[in-house]
Amino acid sequence: MRSFRLNSWACVWLAVLLPGLAWAQAPSWDLTPVADGVYAAIGRNGAFGNCAVVVNRDDVLVVDSSMRPSWARELIRQIKKVTDKPVRYVVNTHWHPDHTQGNQAFLEAYGPQVEFIAQRYTDEDITGKELQYIQQTVTDLPGQIAKMEASLASGKAADGTALTDQARAALESQAADQKAYLAELQQTHIPARTLTFESSLSIQKPGGRVIEILNFGKGHTRGDAVVFLPAERVVVTGDLLTTGVPFFRDSYPSHWVEVLESVRKLDWTTAIPGHGDVLQGKGQIEKLIAFMNDLQGQVKAAVAQGKSLEETKKAVELSKRLADFPVYKTPEAYQRAVNVAIERTWMEASGKITE
Ligand SMILES: [Zn+2]
Structure with a gap:
């Protein structure tokens, strides 16, 4: 059985952003328009795992669902501020928890008409690896929280040194956050995919919206989807491209660089990466x-x-x-x-x- 490093997604990404977890406000999303009816959803106050929102004439397509159903519900609240159209499509760019664990919020909010779309391997990996991650985390997280609480009670860090006021505040915040995450994870399920594809899927909507969902081979995972809007010249990359060094643990590095070349060659001017702010132009993908x-x-x-x-x-x-x-x-x-x-x-x- 494969073992997972607990919350490695959270650790890797948050380590980039913050010395400790401390947010004055609830997790939320900035919906940034990048083209007509197309928004990048960038997490704030602790929410992470970028999403994208494509508002069509009659419905809405969402790319990725972040790490927690509560965060996805907040995203839905933000979507309703920009459109009254229902979400009818949720595309997962890959199986990682910070891109899939919010899926159920869309089923709860919009009912069984929602199409859950993933590349064939991602479909398999959500059923296999992602559900295993949830079970493993639900098993392991109580012990981790107990360690944090023991450290707070003793006033000492794991290495025996005294906690500074700043470290204590960060640890208190982290313990509370992980308790909330555990409570949610115990209620988390990932709805079954209703539509899978091998290398490409084209959605053509009334009003001229064309949404291409593409797989270029193994990369960040074995089943990455890239969402490309050719008319708007926007690409949503998942974690094939982030503003930091992407997470390599499940990747196929030599293939990944070829996939990035394929993504680079698409005709786009704006990229919504898997993590980090919206990218204008191809400078970051080239780097x-x-x-x-x-x-x-x-x-x-x-x-x-x-x-x-x-x-x-x-x-x-x-x-x-x-x-x-x-x-x-x-x-x-x-x-x-x-x-x-x-x-x-x-x-x-x-x-x-x-x-
Ligand atoms: Zn990932």
Whole structure:
């Protein structure tokens, strides 16, 4: 049985953004118009996992549903501020919890007419890996929360040093947040997909809206969907493209860079990435492609020299590319993401990825 690092999505992304969890306001979404009837939904106050909203003449298509049903319900509240049309399509770009766990909110709000759309492998992985993640997290999270509470009670961090006031406040906030997450996760289910596709699916709506849903092969996961609006020249990338170094754990690095080339070649001017702010132009995707090519080259050279993973991590030098990912608050946060990237790339180059 495969084990999951608990809440790794939350950890990886929040480590980018924040030294501790402390929000004065409830999680919410900014709906930013990027084209006529097309919005990027960027999480605020703790909500994360970007979504996109496409308002058609008669209905609405949503891309991804974030990590919690409560966050998705808040997104629905925001959608209702810009349109009275019902959501009829939810596309999941991949199976990761921070893109799928809000799905049920759309079924609850709009009923069984909602089409849940995913690439064939993502359909399989939601049923397999994602449901396993939920079960594992529901099992493991109480212990993690107990550790946080023990630390608060003793006034000491895990390493025995005294908690500063700032650390205590962050830990209190984190414990409360994780309790709320656990309570929600115990009620979370992912509705079955009603529509799956292999390499492409085209939705053509009255009023001239064309929505292309595309898979270019294995990348961030084995079943990524890219949502492309050719007339509006907008692309929604999921975690194939983020403003930081994307999460590599379930990826196929050498294929991913080819997928990014395919995405780059589409005719778009605006990208809604899986995490981070809306991107204008192709500068960031080009920086990520350059990062990945550099990573591939260095890791393959290390593997060719017979280097172990630990030796490879020491040998690969990507610090000069930190400037290409200004989302990171510290070099350490960048290096943590890079280490995951090196690990997965080393596994692939060593023939250790079997699925
Ligand atoms: Zn992801």
